[in-house]
Amino acid sequence: MDSEIALLAGTAGTTIATLLATDAWSGARNGVLALWRRVRPDDEEQVAAQLDTSRRDLLDARSDGDEEAEREVALEWRGRVRRLLVAHPELAAELRALLTELAPDAPATVTVTQRATASGSSRVYQAGRDLTIDRP
Structure with a gap:
C-alpha cells in the first residue's frame, strides 16, 4: 500500500502543479479542497x-524564467497528498476519480515492482519489458 500511496501522491502532486497555471485551475482547486474538507474540515482555509x-x-x-519551480511545487504537493493518504487511505479512490476528471487524457499509469536477491556469484537480470542478455 505504501508504494501505491506514493505513486498516487506523485501523480496528484504533478497534476496539481501542472494545473496551477491553466484555465482548469479553479476546478482543480475545488477538487483538492473537497478532499481535505472530507477528513480535515478545520484545515480547509490553510490548504486553500x-x-x-x-x-x-x-x-x-x-x-522570471525559473524552470525548476513547477517541479518543486509538484514535490511539495506530493508530500502533502501523501501525508493525507497515509492518514486517510480511504480517500485514494476519490483522489483517483478527481485526477481522472482533471486530466482525462492522461495515460494510464503502469506500475512494475521487482524484487531480487543475489548471493555468492549469482547475477540478477530484471527488466520491465524486453531483456536480451548475450553471454558466452
Missing part, C-alpha cells in the same frame, strides 16, 4: 491558502 500561494509562486517563477 497553500494552493493560492503555490499558484502565485509558480506564475511568478515562470515569468
